[in-house]
Amino acid sequence: MSMRALNRVRGWRGRNRKLYARILVWQLAILALTSAIGFVLLAIAQRAQLDREYENQALAIARTTAAEPQIQHAMEYGGGGNVVQEIAQRIKNASRASYVVVFDLHGVRHSHPHPALIGQRDPGVTVDGQTHVGIDVGFTGISANGRAPLLSPSGKLLGQVSVGIPEKKVTGELWSELPSFGLYAGIALGVGVVAAYTLAHRLKRNTFGLELEDLAGLLQDREAMLHGxxxxxxxxxxxxxxxxxxxxxxxxxxxxxxxxxxxxxxxxxxxxxxxxxxxxxxxxxxxxxxxxxxxxxxxxxxxxxxxxxxxxxxxxRTELVGLLRELDSVRGLTDALRSQQHEFSNRMHTLAGLLELGEHDAAYEFAVESAGAEPLLAESVRDRIGNPLMVGLVMAKTTVAAERGVRLALTEDSELGEQPPHLDRLLTIVGNLVDNAVDAAASGGQGPPEVRLAVVEDPTRVTVRVADSGPGVPAVARDRIFEDGWSTRPDRGTARRGLGLALVHRLVQRHGGTIDVSEGPGAVFTVVLPQPHAADADEAGTDGTEELPRTRLAEKGAGW
The missing domain is CATH 3.30.450.20 (PAS domain)
Structure with missing residues (x-):
């Protein structure tokens, strides 16, 4: 379809919505949404990573505090006192932790940022000699917490050290990293915008600027046209x-x-x-x-x-070609009848002249000879062929051949019963082969133009042999002569050449027969059709109906 036609379609639809613009807007919206979601997920992941880092940092401070000798000595021998609070406060200030709390085995605090809580038991603390990390919500707020066991120099469990780092430090570091995350998201969004614009522009070019409604309408029109x-x-x-x-x-x-x-x-x-x-x-x-x-x-x-x-x-073009060939056949028979009319008129004039001259004996002999020639030919054909349809076909082809100056003769060994099982196929095969042979004989060759037809039926097969006196089939054409559309002669009137032999070939092969052609000069076509089995008699009786269109199509052969 041309661009002008496409523009007319758009005009007929009466719409001017920009499909590529809508696609671009939607792509940008999706990109912005996915970029925002990615930014939030990245921030959440980074926050979790920072929490883990600060929890490990708190655990490291707790282990350092638990390894302090003065705290170990005071917790093992002195019961704690101010020594533990002073050292824990010093470590808290140095590490900028929110708290450094030392617990004994009973969960009693020996240090705390709020001195009033020292000496009180924390019911949520379990001293099990293991390290722990997590988020702690206590008196100092939300903190990243790390807990380490407190052991004496001899390895005896004395208690536990809990250290917390304020959550605001984690949040502050996260906020300091968010601009770089935003920069990465912005770069990705910019690349996506450029890619979306390029894709939308290419889509516009590939769809010739048509909108969604136009494309859907064209698809519906195409489907309706194709299937209609x-x-x-x-x-x-x-x-x-x-x-x-x-x-x-x-x-x-x-x-x-x-x-x-x-x-x-x-x-x-x-x-x-x-x-x-x-x-x-x-x-x-x-x-x-x-x-x-x-x-x-x-x-x-x-x-x-x-x-x-x-x-x-x-x-x-099956029916059309069949009708054209019937028309061409009728024209041929009409020409033959016109020729017979002229011949009959000539004979009547001759007879009238003899009578006028008083040559009564000569007139009688001429009349007897003229009246007996045609019946003798028909009687000769009936003696060898019992089926009246085949007799009529042979007689008609004999008349057409004679009109073209070709003698058609039925061989002495021909023999066909009244109801041959291959009747309709035989009519098709004989009609096409004889027409081709008459064409070949009329075109030249050695000797007088002549076609010899043999139809022989025996218990196992039916053999059709058609020989002509024409130039024969060229050796280079033997492999292509049965191809549909192949011919060495121009079309004849309304009949298109190149189909007759192809029809015969397909018909013979379809029913398990063989067809052969000899080399020149003079072509001899031999067709052998096997007799159907007794069990297939009903099927053979229906073959005529199946092949009637084919017979009508092939009745006038297409020539070589």
């Missing part, structure tokens, strides 16, 4: 993967759930896949499948010099 048209549409990416396939394409090509698959994974190797992947070039490429006659067109898609893949359209 009567042509199959397949879109391929540059790597040959199927990105879009509508319902008609699934039906005609038998793709099924092929979305996302490569062509070589979805379709077997053949003319159809070569037409879809671009190996076969040109417009209106004719492809014959088991059920349809398709016309395939492939159009590469490029944007700003970049290859985006290709779009393939597939049209079903």
């Amino acid at each position: 048209i009567r042509e199959g549409v397949v879109a391929l990416d540059p790597h040959g993967r199927i990105t879009v396939v509508n319902d008609e394409a699934r039906r005609l090509l038998g793709l099924g759930t092929a979305l996302g698959s490569r062509l070589d994974e979805a379709l077997p190797d053949g003319r159809l896949r070569r037409a879809l992947d671009g190996t076969l070039t040109g417009s209106d490429v004719t492809v014959l499948t088991d059920s349809h006659c398709l016309v395939v067109n492939r159009m590469p898609v490029t944007l700003h010099g970049h290859e985006l893949g290709a779009v393939v359209t597939v049209r079903d």
